[in-house]
Amino acid sequence: MFRFFRDGLYRDYIILILVTIIAGAAVSSGVAWAVDVYFGDTIQEMIGDNGEFDLILHIREASEEAAVRELERIAQQQYPGAVISKTISLAGQVNYLFGFPKEAKTAETFSRLPSIFNAVPGLNSYTVIVEPSVLVRGVHPSISDTLQQRFNQIGGVSFAFRDGKNMLIVLEGAEHSKRVMNEVKQILKDYQVLEIRFPMGFDVDVQSTGDAVIQLLRKEYPGAKLANVSSTEYGEELDALMKTLVEMRHFLLSYASKVTIKLAPGSTVVMGEQIVVQGLSQQVPASGEEAASDHVVIEILEVNGDQAQGMIVSGSAAADGGVLTQPGYEYLSESKIGKPVGEVRIENERYRLNYAIEESLRLLRELDGLSVEAALAVERADKVLTTFQEALMQLEVLQVQMQQLNKGLAEKGAQSTSEQLIISLFINGLLKSIAKSGSETAEEFDLDQLENLDIASMRSSLESIAEQIGSIQEIDVQAIIDQVSDIRDSLPDLDDEEIGKSVRLVDNYIAGQVIPGERIQILVEKGPVDTEAVEPLIRSRLQNQYLNVYSIAAGTVNPDTRTEVFRILKEVRATIAGILSIVLVGVFLILDHATIFSTLKWFRANQKQPRHGLAKLMNPVALFSAAVGAAVLAATYWLSRAAVPYVSMATVAVIGMGLGAAVGIFSEKFSPVRADEIMAGLALGLNNAQIMHEIVIPDGRPGLLQLMNRAKQKF
Amino acid sequence: MLKIRGLRKQYGKHIAVDGVDLDVRRGETVVIMGPSGCGKSTMIRCVNRLTEPDAGEILVDGKSILSLDDQSLREFRRTVGFVFQQFNLIARLNVLDNVMFHLVLAGVPREQAEARARKALAKVGLESSEHKHPANLSGGEQQRVGIARALASNPQLMLWDEPTASLDPILIGEVLDVMEELVRTTNTTSIIVTHEVGFALKVADRIILMDKGKVVEEGSPRAIFADPQSEVGKKYQRLIAS
Missing domain, CATH: 1.10.287 (Helix Hairpins)
Structure with a gap:
């Protein structure tokens, strides 16, 4: 087959391959570069010059006018010298850049961002783009304060502040960026979050189980400092919920009927016990009998000498007078009424309030x-x-x-x-x-x-x-009357039983502070703990063969937003270059190389020697075209500095091989040869190179090959 | 001039040429006839190795053609004119370029090549059509361009592979006239494969009849058609009689 390339044709074909590679690489990297420059300029327009703006405020389009007024007020009154600039609008959202004056760029300012901008109408959210800075993503809340302090002590750091789960380290100058990033990485290496993940639906008490794991780890790593940070992982939101629940409990208790039990001499009750009173029922309770469904059941909350306080957990004692005094009896299992315990006074607080x-x-x-x-x-x-x-x-x-x-x-x-x-x-x-x-x-x-x-x-x-x-x-x-009437009307319409059940539920949640979950997180200092080594130990200790142990970094270091955006752009550029390389090589193979492959096939079909055995089965043109495709694409891809995510150079070569083989196999369809003209050329004593230059290539598809051929073509 | 011994060519299981022996003298016009598929075209294509034979020997002026290297083979081909059944013109070139391009590529100066091409075109009566493209010519004209192209290289041997087989009957005459004229006026050795019996009778010094890849009869036109010995010869005789 390679006889075809004699008479200097091999030189021409090597030049074609090189030109294909260079043209492919030039076009793909050129287009990618143009895209890169375009996006770079766009981003420059979008987020301003380096350090000019500190925030991007995302505002609902409908509120733009009012929001701008408020932003201007903030800039004029609170931060004179602050700069505001509108940037791109997307899907009903306008974005404004906000830059604080230099003297206001402090940790105090950035930690108050929510309060500074909370009055901006239509503000959806904001993105901090302060520069120069180093961004630490996914900082575990349990160590954010410690890390903030340590980051503040790094030379070249102006200040560090928290922004949600991230921490931004603002630098004194861009020249400190690399060094600070390295130091931050070193600091983060001091911490490790060990995550023990249970199978889906396998809820555990993270507190007690976490403590058990810590006990186990202490034996294995006596030098390490360990803390169960599973609950802190839920963050400030959980704290807020807990506080709300506590306040709600207080309100419900004060809203519920006040139950005071004057214990009869010789009678004792303990916290958590239940007693029963007649309430509004027609049936008078009697010792040894079963309590009626409309009897009132009271749970003892507190005991002080011969007096006890309680809460209604079943039934209702709402009386018009607001006060009900009745004898109370022990409330035994299976709803049995026990002996009398004393006099129960129920004061209906809701009635009183009303x-x-x-x-x-x-x-x-x-x-x-x-x-x-x-x-x-x-x-x-x-x-x-x-x-x-x-x-x-x-x-x-x-x-x-x-x-x-x-x-x-x-x-x-x-x-x-x-x-x-x-x-x-x-x-x-x-x-x-x-x-x-x-x-x-x-x-x-x-x-x-x-x-x-x-x-x-x-x-x-x-x-x-x-x-x-x-x-x-x-x-x-009249206004006071209206307001007080509103308060009266909006008071919860709850009876004692509903209040009692709600309080019990809240108690269950708050009292034990049991947070069910599928994972436990242990903060490790002075580790690191080898997850592979401890996993079997923890599995054995917790008697669960299905749990997994992972090591999570305390945070990941990223450059500032601009650098990050440009890094992403670089990736985009490399991806575009990669995709273009593949497409262009495919196009070149079809336009130029298919002509060669189809001519090769014609010559092979008219070869002197008959083929037998394996040689008959093999298609050397397909193999040759696959090799050409692999070489051309790999070289083009490498030269254009392409990098498609998850696609290695070997994969690129395989793609090139596939492209080449496909073009080789179907080359006559892409670039059919005029056999009669080639035959005439042979009969007239033309060599292969002359046949290619004067007959085949000029008849082929327009492309690089034709362009290069013009210099050699005589007719 | 040309000596063929034991020439054999097989396509798969089909034997196209089966041990043909042939001698052609310089200046002789040999017409090969026979039914379709009898191996006539294959045999003359083997002469300039457009088809590579499987076995046998071809000698031109005592020199083995089958042992020529690529360069020598190309040089040999430049001395052999080949007229194809399908004309095989270069579609993108005009008539003049079609006739001269191989001369230029062989190293003949363009002016000389042009002069030789025009002379050849004049011989076939197409001097006024030199700027036309093949697509704008009739089949007969296209074949005459093909003949001119073959003549332009001043061949010592002309191989004609059924030059009228692709033409309408009304166009055949103009081509045969040109061929007859050329054969009569030039002293070129010619091997012509054709089905045109009348033409063969006029121009052939010797007729060779082939059947199933073999030479079944040969002789002068008069001898062959007056007293044919082979079945093929008898068929041709009946054809002439009718």
């Missing part, structure tokens, strides 16, 4: 009318005071007139007439009665005393009262 709210509402409604009435009373009192002051002035005039009259009478030495006497007596009596109304102790009263009354002070007091009444009238009592 009652108090209703009374408050009544008071509020009355208060509104009362203030109006009080204002009118003050106004009348003011009028009375005015009248009184005028009367007093008239009395003073009268007194003067009386004094003049008396003086006149005395000067004349005459006795008072009966009329004058009556007038004198009347005035004195009047003055005394007025004086008495001002001072009960006054036996004798004259007009001077009356004048000493502090009318101005009384008026001032009245004005003050009027002012206060005015203030009361200004209060929006």
Whole structure:
């Protein structure tokens, strides 16, 4: 078969192969480079220059206007000098870049990000892109504080802060990046999270089982510091849930009927025991009988001497009066009623609360009318005071007139007439009665005393009262009434039994703090623990042959977002180059090499020697084309610096082999040869190279081969 | 000039040429006739090794053709004109280029090659069609271009492989006329494979009849068709009589 390549054709074909490789590599790496540059520029536009922006805020498109106003307010009022820039919008979400002023780029600022931006309308989330930085992903919450402290101590680190499960280490300069990354990696090596994973559906008590594992590991690794961090793995969300449950329990207990048991002499109860009372049932409980379904069952919560506190766990004792006092009996197994234990007082807190709210509402409604009435009373009192002051002035005039009259009478030495006497007596009596109304102790009263009354002070007091009444009238009592009514209406509609069951469930969850799970996590310091070595030991200790032990890093180090994005871009570039290499080599094989392969096949079919045995079965053209495909693709792939994920060089060669073999086998379909023209060429004494240059290649598909052939083609 | 001894060619189980012996003198015109599939074309293709024989010997001027290396074989082929049944023209080249391109590739200066090509085209009456492409010519014209191409290299031996077999009956005449003229006016040794009995009678110095890969009869046209000895010869005689 290789006779075909004589007459210098082998040289031409080697050049074709080299040109194919170079052209394939150039085109694929060129396109990949162009894509890389395009995306690089786009990213530059998207996330700004290095260090310019610190955050990408993802905002709902509908709220954009309001969000921008708030961002501008934050930039102007809280962080003067902050920069804001809009970047790409995607699927109903607009993205804004936000850069803090240099002096505000502190750990304090970045740890407060949620509170800084919580008032931005429509804010979905944000991405921290502060630069230069080193990103540690998946930091285990149990060691995040420790790691933060250690990272802060690394030279060249400005500060470190937590961002969800990640930790960002902000650098003083980009030149520290490599060194800090190495040091961070070293620090992370000090920690190891050992994860014991149980089969699906196999829940374990992570606390007690984890402790058992720690005990086992301590024997094997006495120097290692071990801690069960299974629960912390659930993070802050679980803490918040626990707190909420505790508060809910308190509320439910205070909302439930208060049960106080005055124990009879000689009777004892213990926490957790249950007693039964008649409640609202028609059937009176009797010792030795079975409790009725509507009897009230109480669980003892607390015992103090001869008094105990309890909680209704079954039945209802809601009475209109709010208080129910009945004898209590032991509540035995199989619902049997035992001996009496004492007197049970059930105070319906919900009734009381409802009652108090209703009374408050009544008071509020009355208060509104009362203030109006009080204002009118003050106004009348003011009028009375005015009248009184005028009367007093008239009395003073009268007194003067009386004094003049008396003086006149005395000067004349005459006795008072009966009329004058009556007038004198009347005035004195009047003055005394007025004086008495001002001072009960006054036996004798004259007009001077009356004048000493502090009318101005009384008026001032009245004005003050009027002012206060005015203030009361200004209060929006109706709003308070509405709100209190809402509170009343929104109180949970729960009966004692429902409350009791809920409290028990919450107790079950909180009291033991048992978190069921399928995995246990042990933090190891000063390890590392060899998972392969300890797995059989843990399996044996926990008597579970199906569990697996894994070692998880305390965190993984990544460069900052920009570097990460560019790294991904590099991967994309390499992938594009790889895919293009395969496609281009396929195209070149079809356009150029298929012509050679089909001509080879024609010559082989017209060879002198007949073939026998294995040589007859084998298709050397297919083998040759497979080899060419493998060599061309492998070289193109390597030259274009391609790298498709999970595709090794050997795989690339195999792909090339497949491509080449396929093109070789179907070469006549891709590039049929004109046998009659080749035959004419042979008959006319042309050599193979001349036949290729003048007959086959010009008749073939346009491609590299034709392009290269033009220099040699004479016709 | 040409001596063939024990020539044999087999395709699978079919024996195309079975131990043929043949001698051709310089300047002689030999016509090979016989039924289709009797091995005529295979035999003349073996002469310039377009088909490689399985056994036998071919001597041209005493030189073994089968032992030639590639270079010598190509040089030999340049001295042999071959006219194909299907014309085998280069479709993308015009008439002139079709006739001269092998000369240029063989090292003949382009001007000389052009002159020789035009001369050859004139011999076949196509001097006015030199810029046409084969697709624009009739079958007869295309075959005449094929003949001109063979003549252009001034061959010492012309091999004609059923040159009229692919032509319409009305076009056959123009080709046969050209062939007859060429045979008469040139002193080139020719081996012509054809079914045209009338043409054979006119131009052949000697007729060879083949059947089933073997030479069954040979002789002058008059002798062969006047008193045929073979079954094939008798069939041809009946054909002439009718």
